[in-house]
């Protein structure tokens with residue numbers, strides 16, 4: 001089972017809470033605006049960005065198309081280079097493998113490179129249950145871990161925290177985890193980074209067991225790739241004697257040359273840099289250099305379920321750059337926690353339901369956490385058509401309620417939406433039509449929302465779960481696209 | 494390890510022979526997941542020839558990967574220097590005859606200097622790495638190495654940790670990294686670098702000093718890796 005944030009309410013309720021938190025909205029709006037500008041600048045430098053996107057999508061698609069062959073090649077190459085390959089069907093199996101290896105080496109702590117997949121499987125909890133302390137070494141992960149908080153962004157898990165809050169957390173918590181923060185710590189980012197450097201230094205120097213993920217795994221050469229900024233990754237991948245990398249099976253690419261479009265796409269889309277400060281590549285064990293015992297855990301945990309979905313499988317191309325989060329008007333207003341998963345934002349809204357399957361109200365609500373504006377697709381470096389998958393998943397949720405006597409309003413709306421999205425040129429048409437019906441609904445509406453917008457009231461049937469927590473606004477007179485163009489996505493409003 | 498834990502581990506670990514259950518099941522799920530018609534047809538075209546070990550996979554209608562327009566020799570070196578400097582690294586150019594002098598200046602303020610075995614330079618007082626521990630490396634002020642490849646477009650140097658570059662730890666723990674790049678090692682862009690590199694060696698791609706943008710997405714140079722990167726471009 002995929003790890004969810006325990007007790008997390010479905011998206012609409014969580015979003016409403018998050019919207020009330022103005023500090024969070026302010027932090028997020030600032031951070032995402034900064035990164036959008038940086039991304040746009042370095043993407044604009046590339047002569048044929050669209051061609052590069054197509055090549056990136058093709059490289060990942062090709063790997064998925066022949067996933068079995070690629071996984072077997074990867075295993076063979078890794079094994080021949082001295083690594084031990086493990087296979088894990090789900091989170092529990094993967095955790096048991098990592099915990100078992102740590103116990104076999106008798107360690108009571110491990111250092112960790114930031115990795116989405118170990119968050120997904122809840123590895124830290126499993127390690128703690130076994131009496132082993134997992135130290136997060138990425139700065140943002142450290143902030144989340146020390147703050148006893150939840151990650152809210154793929155790239156910068158502590159994006160919801162501002163410098164003053166981070167200073168507070170360091171002053172309060174560092175001493176309990178090791179070297180305390182300097183007493184005169186200021187909230188300058190450089191000072192905070194220095195405090196983290198000193199705090200983690202002693203952990204790196206003594207570490208003997210490390211856990212990482214991987215951004216890419218090359219089947220042809222058995223090469224694992226970790227992309228990072230701070231050097232904490234290099235510390236973990238280089239200094240300890242034992243290295244365990246947990247790798248989702250969708251991380252595999254067929255050939256060495258496939259790294260080319262991907263390594264040009266990822267840093268530009270992610271941190272808005274031409275290249276991230278450090279990228280480490282290794283293939284099994286290198287005698288006399290780095291860990292001499294290397295394990296790779298290949299993890300399914302719902303990925304094959306996503307792969308079986310003909311429309312949804314494109315989500316497995318995701319390289320976790322977070323560009324779709326940074327550009328999403330819904331994410332910018334609600335933050336990452338509202339999605340109740342380590343994969344928030346537009347990609348989370350499709351990946352979580354695809355990997356977990358339908359049935360859970362929290363997961364089922366995620367495909368509705370979108371206005372279908374299409375901005376996520378525009379920025380996605382591997383051209384995942386997130387709106388297409390969202391519409392598809394909405395109809396799947398609705399299909400789960402086929403027994404209902406009458407088609408629900410949501411079902412009708414969603415069928416119309418999927419018709420509209422099947423052909424982009426239809427979209428403008430539909431928007432004009434819904435603008436029209438908005439004026440009709442507006443007159444018939446039973447209540448008025450705060451801010452004076454008309455409400456369409458609450459819907460019946462399966463949509464109740466959604467509208468029960470959120471008043472459904474009547475379709476606006478101005479379409480989302482028109483509003484977006486006029487206000488630059490609400491930022492000028 | 495407790496007995497129950499041990500048994501649990503044995504159940505899932507390949508080493509103990511029984512992880513095969515998970516392996517077989519995952520591969521079976523993959524096969525089943527891709528059995529629909531559209532994919533089956535695409536696969537048939539793709540799998541007409543099985544790849545020889547180590548050879549690239551067969552390519553079903555791959556779009557060409559676009560490349561940047563080629564740079565002339567001098568443009569390439571200029572762009573490389575400019576892009577390295579953009580990361581707030583120090584970059585200087587010198588002729589082969591001036592290299593030794595440039596390196597000495599670069600480490601003039603360092604109390605302790607380490608070099609990788611095989612570095613083709615004489616640096617007075619420098620110690621050649623002979624497997625120092627991490628803690629010993631932590632009190633080294635500066636390390637001097639060569640590189641394998643450098644990328645103009647992204648301002649990146651790549652180490653393959655061969656002769657002159659040393660094992661990975663020596664260019665990681667000390668606070669100042671002085672890296673010597675020959676002009677003929679500089680290539681235009683990422684795909685050119687991949688063609689020159691040996692994927693079976695450990696590789697470290699370095700673009701500027703270590704940095705983080707984790708606090709309000711403001712870039713701060715200097716976290717865990719070397720806080721000072723000094724690139725000397727020769728020729």
Ligand code: SF4
Nearest residue numbers: 318319321322324380
């Ligand atoms: S879906 Fe695309 S844009 Fe979003 S994180 Fe994944 S690769 Fe990046």
